[in-house]
Amino acid sequence: MSDIAEKANVSKTTVSKVLNNREINVSASTRQKILDLVKQFNYIPNGVARSLTTRKTNTIGIILPDIENPFFAAMAKVIEGMAENKGYNVILCNSYNNEKKEEKYIRLLISKLIDGVIYASGGNSEESLNILRSNKIPFVVVDRYVDSIDKYSGVFSKNSEGIEKGVRYLYNLNHRNIAFVAGKSKVKVAKLRNESYTHISKELGVYNKDLIVESDFSIEGGMKATEELLSIKKKIDAIFYSSDVMALGGMKYLIRNGYNIPTDISILGFDNINIAALFEPELTTVEQPIHEIGRTACELLVNIIEGNCEDKIIELDTNLIERNSVKRIHKESS
Amino acid sequence: MSDIAEKANVSKTTVSKVLNNREINVSASTRQKILDLVKQFNYIPNGVARSLTTRKTNTIGIILPDIENPFFAAMAKVIEGMAENKGYNVILCNSYNNEKKEEKYIRLLISKLIDGVIYASGGNSEESLNILRSNKIPFVVVDRYVDSIDKYSGVFSKNSEGIEKGVRYLYNLNHRNIAFVAGKSKVKVAKLRNESYTHISKELGVYNKDLIVESDFSIEGGMKATEELLSIKKKIDAIFYSSDVMALGGMKYLIRNGYNIPTDISILGFDNINIAALFEPELTTVEQPIHEIGRTACELLVNIIEGNCEDKIIELDTNLIERNSVKRIHKESS
DNA sequence: CTGAAAGCGCTTACAG
DNA sequence: CTGAAAGCGCTTACAG
Numbered sequence: 001m002s003d004i005a006e007k008a009n010v011s012k013t014t015v016s017k018v019l020n021n022r023e024i025n026v027s028a029s030t031r032q033k034i035l036d037l038v039k040q041f042n043y044i045p046n047g048v049a050r051s052l053t054t055r056k057t058n059t060i061g062i063i064l065p066d067i068e069n070p071f072f073a074a075m076a077k078v079i080e081g082m083a084e085n086k087g088y089n090v091i092l093c094n095s096y097n098n099e100k101k102e103e104k105y106i107r108l109l110i111s112k113l114i115d116g117v118i119y120a121s122g123g124n125s126e127e128s129l130n131i132l133r134s135n136k137i138p139f140v141v142v143d144r145y146v147d148s149i150d151k152y153s154g155v156f157s158k159n160s161e162g163i164e165k166g167v168r169y170l171y172n173l174n175h176r177n178i179a180f181v182a183g184k185s186k187v188k189v190a191k192l193r194n195e196s197y198t199h200i201s202k203e204l205g206v207y208n209k210d211l212i213v214e215s216d217f218s219i220e221g222g223m224k225a226t227e228e229l230l231s232i233k234k235k236i237d238a239i240f241y242s243s244d245v246m247a248l249g250g251m252k253y254l255i256r257n258g259y260n261i262p263t264d265i266s267i268l269g270f271d272n273i274n275i276a277a278l279f280e281p282e283l284t285t286v287e288q289p290i291h292e293i294g295r296t297a298c299e300l301l302v303n304i305i306e307g308n309c310e311d312k313i314i315e316l317d318t319n320l321i322e323r324n325s326v327k328r329i330h331k332e333s334s
Numbered sequence: 335m336s337d338i339a340e341k342a343n344v345s346k347t348t349v350s351k352v353l354n355n356r357e358i359n360v361s362a363s364t365r366q367k368i369l370d371l372v373k374q375f376n377y378i379p380n381g382v383a384r385s386l387t388t389r390k391t392n393t394i395g396i397i398l399p400d401i402e403n404p405f406f407a408a409m410a411k412v413i414e415g416m417a418e419n420k421g422y423n424v425i426l427c428n429s430y431n432n433e434k435k436e437e438k439y440i441r442l443l444i445s446k447l448i449d450g451v452i453y454a455s456g457g458n459s460e461e462s463l464n465i466l467r468s469n470k471i472p473f474v475v476v477d478r479y480v481d482s483i484d485k486y487s488g489v490f491s492k493n494s495e496g497i498e499k500g501v502r503y504l505y506n507l508n509h510r511n512i513a514f515v516a517g518k519s520k521v522k523v524a525k526l527r528n529e530s531y532t533h534i535s536k537e538l539g540v541y542n543k544d545l546i547v548e549s550d551f552s553i554e555g556g557m558k559a560t561e562e563l564l565s566i567k568k569k570i571d572a573i574f575y576s577s578d579v580m581a582l583g584g585m586k587y588l589i590r591n592g593y594n595i596p597t598d599i600s601i602l603g604f605d606n607i608n609i610a611a612l613f614e615p616e617l618t619t620v621e622q623p624i625h626e627i628g629r630t631a632c633e634l635l636v637n638i639i640e641g642n643c644e645d646k647i648i649e650l651d652t653n654l655i656e657r658n659s660v661k662r663i664h665k666e667s668s
Numbered sequence: 669c670t671g672a673a674a675g676c677g678c679t680t681a682c683a684g
Numbered sequence: 685c686t687g688a689a690a691g692c693g694c695t696t697a698c699a700g
Contacts, residue, residue, distance in 0.1 A: 351679095
């Protein structure tokens with residue numbers, strides 16, 4: 001910058017002013033002279049120095065369990081796009097659902113003076129969230145509820161309603177022997193879905209404890225759960241998986257073992273990840289508005305960072321996407 | 335830091351020394367006193383200030399066309415993991431194959447004083463790469479070759495060999511009417527595969543210009559290409575897609591239209607993304623060692639950054655992964 | 669309309 | 685073993 005200033009015969013102050021587009025108080029000719037020099041020397045301002053004085057880095061961190069999981073990949077993409085749009089960069093932190101790793105990342109992000117973080121927690125993130133809070137770093141939680149802290153910003157879908165939609169959908173198609181593949185209840189959003197399932201299935205009189213198994217939100221998790229379910233040799237009309245990746249794993253396991261979907265068994269997923277429609281049969285699923293969640297979370301975070309907004313929780317609607325993995329059961333056969 | 339220094343009755347210099355683990359020249363008692371204070375006040379050093387003086391940010395940028403594409407998601411994950419392991423953060427830049435966006439990101443990254451970048455280019459990235467070079471920022475190109483600059487570091491798989499493996503595999507299974515779904519040849523790595531295909535199919539005497547169509551490396555691209563291929567009503571034994579996502583799209587289109595794979599038509603992919611094995615039938619494909627590419631690229635970049643290494647190109651082996659989407663054709667039927 | 673000077677929070681070469 | 689001081693490259697409040 002001094003170079004530019006010297007060459008233009010002005011002070012650094014003036015150069016700084018024109019680079020920051022402070023329209024005021026610089027003559028057109030000086031401005032032009034500086035701009036020309038900047039272009040000529042391909043000068044790129046030092047953002048680190050800038051950040052040190054302004055205490056603003058225009059970067060946010062995003063912490064998520066697994067970028068290779070299509071759900072989070074989609075979310076990361078939307079967040080990155082929106083962030084770019086608002087003038088922010090994104091530091092990607094893959095936590096592998098490991099709390100210690102999350103905490104390490106949080107400290108690193110804070111030391112880098114990030115302006116805020118979007119946080120999809122893997123488990124109990126109390127410590128990390130407290131560090132964030134005590135350092136006054138804005139954050140918004142997505143997808144994974146946390147219960148360890150009081151009041152915070154978050155964007156979620158209406159999980160309970162989503163589960164209810166799914167169960168009622170199966171019920172209305174005359175499914176009565178419904179299995180449910182739950183997520184690990186140490187993950188709060190999984191627990192929420194599980195509780196909602198229990199609640200609504202009891203209400204409809206189709207609750208069956210034996211037909212509920214808990215597993216990981218992963219393809220392997222879905223396969224394992226399905227294997228378990230089949231091994232108990234009970235009648236199953238439909239399996240409701242509490243995530244699409246699980247459902248996809250389950251479908252694979254079933255097809256491999258000679259089941260026809262949905263003739264022999266119906267499959268319902270949860271999430272509506274982009275590849276859900278790729279399979280044959282296409283997966284019927286409860287959609288979480290992944291893109292909207294990401295977009296909303298990023299907007300909310302930026303608003304908080306820029307002081308235009310208080311902490312708040314936003315919950316978005318789910319949606320039943322009817323495709324080909326669930327059949328109607330005829331009354332006489334049930 | 336001054337706070338800590340004051341409370342410990344030492345100078346900032348000393349605090350700095352112990353925080354940076356310069357074992358030398360600080361008494362054990364002073365060291366302990368400082369460490370205690372740091373813990374007590376949960377002090378997190380200001381990395382931005384640090385970076386300003388050291389000219390090192392310990393962050394790298396990764397530029398890729400689409401994080402939602404499973405190929406790049408896998409790569410990003412591996413790179414992020416390895417970077418973390420080496421003490422680096424990762425800024426994620428999704429370029430949507432847009433050169434202008436790439437260039438904008440590059441300038442931003444440079445202004446943030448990133449230590450290096452891993453670059454999966456979408457098209458002609460001459461300008462971006464030149465900016466990087468003239469600012470002396472180390473970079474390593476992955477997956478997508480570039481021809482616009484002279485000498486650079488890169489990690490790729492042996493694309494030509496991979497294509498050759500695929501074609502020979504089909505040929506040895508007595509496929510003669512082989513269609514090829516090429517990527518857009520403005521992408522150099524696609525062009526390379528296409529040229530290799532032409533070369534080897536001519537050598538084997540199975541070259542057929544009509545059976546080659548060009549499309550995008552995407553699910554939709556694969557579907558569209560397949561539709562096109564079927565519309566020309568020529569005999570096709572097998573389709574070789576130059577990427578897995580294309581192959582998956584193609585399979586979907588075929589199954590939807592009543593084709594049985596591999597009975598009616600064989601399908602061969604390229605990449606071996608993680609979901610290739612999820613489908614039924616499981617996709618036979620030419621594997622690119624995605625994880626190894628990511629890992630190697632990150633290691634190479636860090637080595638260059640830390641001055642332990644010159645620019646170099648590394649090419650990794652491909653591998654034919656035999657699954658269930660290609661059948662053997664019996665001599666009499668061909 | 670323009671600029672001198674202080675300050676952001678570190679590290680480092682140097683002196684003691 | 686310890687510290688004073690300069691400097692990294694910006695921005696900003698203030699003076700002119």
